[in-house]
Amino acid sequence: xxxxxxxxxxxxxxxxxxxxxxxxxxxxxxxxxxxxxxxxxxxxxxxxxxxxxxxxxxxxxxxxxxxxxxxxxxxxxxxxxxxxxxxxxxxxxxxxxxxxxxxxxxxxxxxxxxxxxxxxxxxxxxxxxxxxxxxxxxxxxxxxxxxxxxxxxxxxxxxxxxxxxxxxxxxxxxxxxxxxxxxxxxxxxxxxxxxxxxxxxxxxxxxxxxxxxxxxxxxxxxxxxxxxxx
Amino acid sequence: xxxxxxxxxxxxxxxxxxxxxxxxxxxxxxxxxxxxxxxxxxxxxxxxxxxxxxxxxxxxxxxxxxxxxxxxxxxxxxxxxxxxxxxxxxxxxxxxxxxxxxxxxxxxxx
Numbered sequence: 001x002x003x004x005x006x007x008x009x010x011x012x013x014x015x016x017x018x019x020x021x022x023x024x025x026x027x028x029x030x031x032x033x034x035x036x037x038x039x040x041x042x043x044x045x046x047x048x049x050x051x052x053x054x055x056x057x058x059x060x061x062x063x064x065x066x067x068x069x070x071x072x073x074x075x076x077x078x079x080x081x082x083x084x085x086x087x088x089x090x091x092x093x094x095x096x097x098x099x100x101x102x103x104x105x106x107x108x109x110x111x112x113x114x115x116x117x118x119x120x121x122x123x124x125x126x127x128x129x130x131x132x133x134x135x136x137x138x139x140x141x142x143x144x145x146x147x148x149x150x151x152x153x154x155x156x157x158x159x160x161x162x163x164x165x166x167x168x169x170x171x172x173x174x175x176x177x178x179x180x181x182x183x184x185x186x187x188x189x190x191x192x193x194x195x196x197x198x199x200x201x202x203x204x205x206x207x208x209x210x211x212x213x214x215x216x217x218x219x220x221x222x223x224x225x226x227x228x229x230x
Numbered sequence: 231x232x233x234x235x236x237x238x239x240x241x242x243x244x245x246x247x248x249x250x251x252x253x254x255x256x257x258x259x260x261x262x263x264x265x266x267x268x269x270x271x272x273x274x275x276x277x278x279x280x281x282x283x284x285x286x287x288x289x290x291x292x293x294x295x296x297x298x299x300x301x302x303x304x305x306x307x308x309x310x311x312x313x314x315x316x317x318x319x320x321x322x323x324x325x326x327x328x329x330x331x332x333x334x335x336x337x338x339x340x
Binding site for chain 2: 002003006007009013025028061063075
């Protein structure tokens with residue numbers, strides 16, 4: 001890998017831009033695209049360009065034959081994101097687990113006693129209301145949203161924002177009964193049955209989890225399952 | 231980083247850090263897999279001239295062989311496409327116990 005390619009690729013990743021690196025294996029020629037624009041290297045064949053777009057969508061590299069050569073096309077998407085609503089005890093376990101799995105995590109809670117730097121030392125904290133926070137964060141298809149407060153005043157605006165987005169995983173902590181009441185509130189707000197069905201509630205796989213860390217494991221497990229086996 | 235990497239294995243950042251302090255470095259990348267294999271396409275292993283490693287291209291079965299090749303490539307050999315699988319004649323030493331096959335592209339930072 002040429003040093004200037006390595007540096008430009010790392011710069012793109014540091015700025016959370018999507019990039020694709022294509023290598024021609026016969027001579028190790030390298031072409032780097034950032035946000036769909038060629039940055040370094042020669043033009044690549046049409047087959048490689050098509051493969052690059054598909055590779056970003058699937059988040060997986062691929063070998064392509066083009067013009068008598070073999071190319072390896074490697075996508076670099078910005079990190080997955082997780083928005084945690086509710087700076088509660090379970091969030092303290094969920095945040096580092098998600099970070100270990102490669103997620104960029106943001107915790108939203110207007111209650112400053114919960115969302116304090118002392119309780120959450122290594123994560124972005126937002127103290128705005130979840131409706132404002134969701135507008136600012138603009139969840140996309142590589143974003144998960146998990147609500148943990150049990151308080152409809154905080155959870156519901158976040159779920160409204162999540163359901164209006166393409167977030168790949170939306171989940172709300174709370175018992176089956178709590179979730180039943182939540183479903184009714186969302187229906188009154190005008191969400192369809194299909195939209196409401198996107199909310200995983202109670203959040204997490206049924207592992208029989210008890211402690212905050214175990215519940216965080218069950219949520220991470222379900223999020224992973226939905227990501228990898230949609 | 232894309233989802234298949236994760237915290238603690240930012241291979242390209244570490245490889246650049248080695249390069250920036252004047253160390254030779256190489257990058258090994260899984261470019262294809264068949265059957266059961268421990269790490270998906272796009273997984274990377276970085277190697278420094280001192281033998282330091284970051285990331286992985288398998289569950290640990292072939293890293294030793296990849297590092298040996300990476301050392302030669304850092305010293306000026308051409309980039310190489312390595313193939314590992316149960317049919318590999320060195321299967322007992324460096325094959326994949328899981329029965330899969332992987333192709334690994336190894337190149338120096340140069």
